[in-house]
Amino acid sequence: MSAGASIAIVGGGIIGLSTAWRLAQRGFAVTVFEQSTMGGEASWAGAGMLAPGGEMDEASELTTLAIESRRLYPAYVRELVASSGLSIDFQEMGAVDLAYSAEEMSTLEDRAARQAGIGIESKAVDPKRVAVFWPRVRTEGLVGGRFYPGDGLVNPREVVVALCAVCKKLGVRLVQNCGVRSVADSGGSVKLVTAHGTETARCVMIAAGAWSGSIVVSPVGIPASAPVKGHLVGYQQPSQTCNTIVRHGHTYLMQRNSGLLIVGASVEHVGFDRRVDAGVASQLSEAAGFVMPHLLETTPTEMWVGFRPGSDGLHLGRWESGNVYLAYGHYRNGILLAPVTADRVAAEISLDVGVR
Numbered sequence: 459m460s461a462g463a464s465i466a467i468v469g470g471g472i473i474g475l476s477t478a479w480r481l482a483q484r485g486f487a488v489t490v491f492e493q494s495t496m497g498g499e500a501s502w503a504g505a506g507m508l509a510p511g512g513e514m515d516e517a518s519e520l521t522t523l524a525i526e527s528r529r530l531y532p533a534y535v536r537e538l539v540a541s542s543g544l545s546i547d548f549q550e551m552g553a554v555d556l557a558y559s560a561e562e563m564s565t566l567e568d569r570a571a572r573q574a575g576i577g578i579e580s581k582a583v584d585p586k587r588v589a590v591f592w593p594r595v596r597t598e599g600l601v602g603g604r605f606y607p608g609d610g611l612v613n614p615r616e617v618v619v620a621l622c623a624v625c626k627k628l629g630v631r632l633v634q635n636c637g638v639r640s641v642a643d644s645g646g647s648v649k650l651v652t653a654h655g656t657e658t659a660r661c662v663m664i665a666a667g668a669w670s671g672s673i674v675v676s677p678v679g680i681p682a683s684a685p686v687k688g689h690l691v692g693y694q695q696p697s698q699t700c701n702t703i704v705r706h707g708h709t710y711l712m713q714r715n716s717g718l719l720i721v722g723a724s725v726e727h728v729g730f731d732r733r734v735d736a737g738v739a740s741q742l743s744e745a746a747g748f749v750m751p752h753l754l755e756t757t758p759t760e761m762w763v764g765f766r767p768g769s770d771g772l773h774l775g776r777w778e779s780g781n782v783y784l785a786y787g788h789y790r791n792g793i794l795l796a797p798v799t800a801d802r803v804a805a806e807i808s809l810d811v812g813v814r
């Protein structure tokens with residue numbers, strides 16, 4: 459158990475747990491409060507795409523962070539695997555974007571040109587070679603594509619299990635089923651009112667994803683957050699059915715080592731509605747079947763929903779009220795941005811609070 463200053467983290471998803479791990483490594487005494495189970499929300503639902511190529515096409519702070527976090531991922535996973543003794547499905551296999559019309563092709567090429575300027579590499583794919591490298595992909599009507607060698611995937615559920623293990627080893631207190639209602643910053647410390655009583659800490663980091671904005675923070679309130687619901691469907695398939703990420707328009711397909719081929723994802727502004735809508739799921743299945751026709755004859759084995767952490771942007775680092783730190787608003791890229799978020803916020807807290 460650490461003797462360092464106490465840090466409270468609100469939210470036990472991949473962002474909160476990664477930061478807890480980094481802070482514990484620096485000698486802080488960390489407690490993570492999670493309203494449900496560790497990693498049970500967006501980190502459980504997320505497909506786990508590590509894909510600046512599919513998500514970023516303009517210079518911004520978010521893009522810089524995404525590229526940096528993608529660079530950090532191999533070492534982050536290696537360290538987690540070595541420290542936890544657990545395995546993590548992490549695949550650096552790239553992604554292909556497909557175009558089935560001249561218009562789609564020109565959209566891909568314009569985007570690739572913008573991406574080249576910000577350091578995201580891609581190369582043209584000859585449609586004749588698609589059948590060789592992606593034998594399950596529809597070739598009828600295929601005009602071309604772009605291959606993104608830097609994109610990859612991770613299974614975020616396995617990352618969370620490993621994070622819990624390494625956090626426990628370092629003495630992090632993981633408190634499940636204990637939401638935090640309010641945080642009051644009194645200058646030298648913070649007081650948290652949780653579902654199970656009051657706690658104090660030297661400072662607090664709020665990483666509660668879509669729920670972050672519902673925590674009452676004083677004396678300075680924090681930015682709002684909102685859930686952006688996504689449906690996903692999964693098909694149990696023979697390995698190598700989808701040997702890289704495959705994208706067409708807003709649809710992506712990717713396959714975990716377990717064989718689960720995941721298709722995502724809808725983007726819905728409907729609040730915390732946990733219902734799986736068969737209509738939305740069947741639109742995803744149709745989109746998947748367009749790209750891989752054999753899926754039209756295949757019944758999904760799983761359908762689920764998750765809540766992306768939406769906000770008016772990414773909130774990262776020290777908040778106006780001095781002992782409150784924020785790490786939310788990661789929206790579509792929370793899994794990708796976990797390593798860089800954890801490193802940056804842990805470094806900032808160390809600098810401010812003074813442990814190592």
Ligand code: GLY
Nearest residue numbers: 507722723790791
């Ligand atoms: N990261 C992909 C999505 O949010 O659907």
